[in-house]
Amino acid sequence: QVQLVQSGADVKKPGASVKVSCKTFGYTFTDYYLHWLRQAPGQGLERVGRIYPKTGASDCPQKFRGRVTMTTNTSSGTAYMELTSLTPDDTAVYYCARDGTKWVNYFDPWGQGTLVTVSS
Amino acid sequence: DIQMTQSPSSLSAPVGGRVTITCRASQDIGHSLAWYQQKPGKAPRLLMYGASILQSGVPSRLSGSGSGTDFTLTINSLQPEDVASYYCQNYRSADSIAFGQGTRLEIK
Numbered sequence: 510q511v512q513l514v515q516s517g518a519d520v521k522k523p524g525a526s527v528k529v530s531c532k533t534f535g536y537t538f539t540d541y542y543l544h545w546l547r548q549a550p551g552q553g554l555e556r557v558g559r560i561y562p563k564t565g566a567s568d569c570p571q572k573f574r575g576r577v578t579m580t581t582n583t584s585s586g587t588a589y590m591e592l593t594s595l596t597p598d599d600t601a602v603y604y605c606a607r608d609g610t611k612w613v614n615y616f617d618p619w620g621q622g623t624l625v626t627v628s629s
Numbered sequence: 630d631i632q633m634t635q636s637p638s639s640l641s642a643p644v645g646g647r648v649t650i651t652c653r654a655s656q657d658i659g660h661s662l663a664w665y666q667q668k669p670g671k672a673p674r675l676l677m678y679g680a681s682i683l684q685s686g687v688p689s690r691l692s693g694s695g696s697g698t699d700f701t702l703t704i705n706s707l708q709p710e711d712v713a714s715y716y717c718q719n720y721r722s723a724d725s726i727a728f729g730q731g732t733r734l735e736i737k
Contacts, residue, residue: 553728553730553731554665554716554728555728556726556727559723568723604672604673606672609663609675609684610678613678614720614726615678615720616665616673616675616718618675619672619673619674620672621672622672
């Protein structure tokens with residue numbers, strides 16, 4: 510059974526950084542893209558970026574470039590997303606999700622989500 | 630950028646009823662459209678991909694159709710467990726990934 514388990518909620522001050530982890534189970538970690546998405550309170554879903562664990566190659570939308578770093582530990586099957594220079598607008602639930610099918614960017618399954626709160 | 634527009638933003642229907650949610654893409658995306666269900670406090674769940682292919686475990690009273698720019702999600706024989714928000718997502722390419730703004734479904 511494919512499963513993604515994320516780290517717990519975190520509270521950060523403006524200007525700080527946050528690192529969220531996503532441990533995977535039940536499939537070959539290096540064979541699928543791992544995506545990061547977020548959802549601000551009461552809002553819709555937004556893509557943060559993706560990483561291909563086999564090569565470490567990653568990409569993200571322009572709005573996150575320079576602020577987001579995605580990494581993986583292939584020995585433990587864990588992905589990480591670090592977001593720097595946090596502002597209150599970064600307050601959101603952050604999700605990791607796997608490609609539903611290899612090389613096709615719909616998402617299944619999803620992690621349970623990690624609430625990141627940015628507040629002074 | 631490809632924009633995804635969902636309508637309505639909310640709707641309600643009685644148990645046993647039928648609802649239809651529409652999703653429009655600002656450019657032709659072929660069949661690269663997925664639908665998700667999200668219940669309060671939970672992660673989204675994939676319902677279908679390829680505009681109309683049901684994910685394993687999704688009841689057959691849900692169906693999807695469309696191609697190009699116009700898509701629909703239909704739920705027949707509405708059940709209490711269908712109360713949720715529904716999102717469409719374009720996955721034509723990684724650069725163009727975008728979600729609709731969501732539709733909140735309630736039981737009347």
